[in-house]
Amino acid sequence: MGDFVNTWQSLIGAALGPFLAVILSALGFWLKSIFETKKERKEFLRRIEIGITRSFDDTFKTRMKLQYFASRLRQLIADIQKITDEKHFSLETINYPTIKDIYRDIEAPNFKVRSYYLHNKLLWADSGIKETNETVISFKHDFSELQRKNEMLVILMMQNQSPNPTQQRGVYIENLSSFANAIDEFIKKFMGQGIEIMTQIKIYNEYLRKKHGYWFLWKHEGTRFKYFQNKIDQKKFSRNLDSLEKIDKAIQKEVDNAIRNADVRASKLQL
Numbered sequence: 001m002g003d004f005v006n007t008w009q010s011l012i013g014a015a016l017g018p019f020l021a022v023i024l025s026a027l028g029f030w031l032k033s034i035f036e037t038k039k040e041r042k043e044f045l046r047r048i049e050i051g052i053t054r055s056f057d058d059t060f061k062t063r064m065k066l067q068y069f070a071s072r073l074r075q076l077i078a079d080i081q082k083i084t085d086e087k088h089f090s091l092e093t094i095n096y097p098t099i100k101d102i103y104r105d106i107e108a109p110n111f112k113v114r115s116y117y118l119h120n121k122l123l124w125a126d127s128g129i130k131e132t133n134e135t136v137i138s139f140k141h142d143f144s145e146l147q148r149k150n151e152m153l154v155i156l157m158m159q160n161q162s163p164n165p166t167q168q169r170g171v172y173i174e175n176l177s178s179f180a181n182a183i184d185e186f187i188k189k190f191m192g193q194g195i196e197i198m199t200q201i202k203i204y205n206e207y208l209r210k211k212h213g214y215w216f217l218w219k220h221e222g223t224r225f226k227y228f229q230n231k232i233d234q235k236k237f238s239r240n241l242d243s244l245e246k247i248d249k250a251i252q253k254e255v256d257n258a259i260r261n262a263d264v265r266a267s268k269l270q271l
Helices: 002-081 116-159 165-209 213-221 231-238 241-250 252-270
Strands: none
Touching: 002 116, 002 165, 002 252, 116 165, 116 213, 116 241, 165 213, 165 252, 213 241, 241 252
16 A cells, blocks of 8 residues: 555656646746836836937927027018018028927837827827928928029019019018918927827826836726726727826826926027
């Protein structure tokens, strides 16, 4: 009987040895995967902080240059309006400023940050930055075209037997004014919205990077009986704009304060 028990104990021990090794190996792999995922997520949040700060700074510099250009256009208009010589054709102009592209981390929208809010805002910011850069380039081409058409108008009028410089100046002033207004509208509406989105990203991302970032994320996006009875309801809610607006309102005061402070710093740089 003793030999029988010993034999079975040996067999069980021989079987459990490899089994436990597999279990421990799988457990080790799982823990390593969790650690690496957490490390990767922290790196994504760090890159978002760096990238959005650069984009935010570039956006304010671009806005300042466009605002200055628009003010110079209006000064040019005022100078042309002061002309009283009926024979004077207006070819006065100013140079379009050199504006570099706003920084854009093209990988940011693909970062795995476990936040539907941050993910959607990164997508919007990326699209907005791309469109802003394209619009700034378009402004440059459009202004060159405006100058070219004005020069052509002057040439055609000078070839006319009864040229009308006053009319030419009026057309030029109207075109310059429309161009300045287009820049102002772009700054106020489109760039204003872009600055707000980038500020939301920056503030929300800062919370996620803090020591209790997981708690903050769960509080605003997690499955809680107070808001969602199950994960299915939570995912359904996260796919509509109401979910983003809920979080927008939660951090709105901080966003407004941050934008005001940034505007104050920007105004001091202009002095």
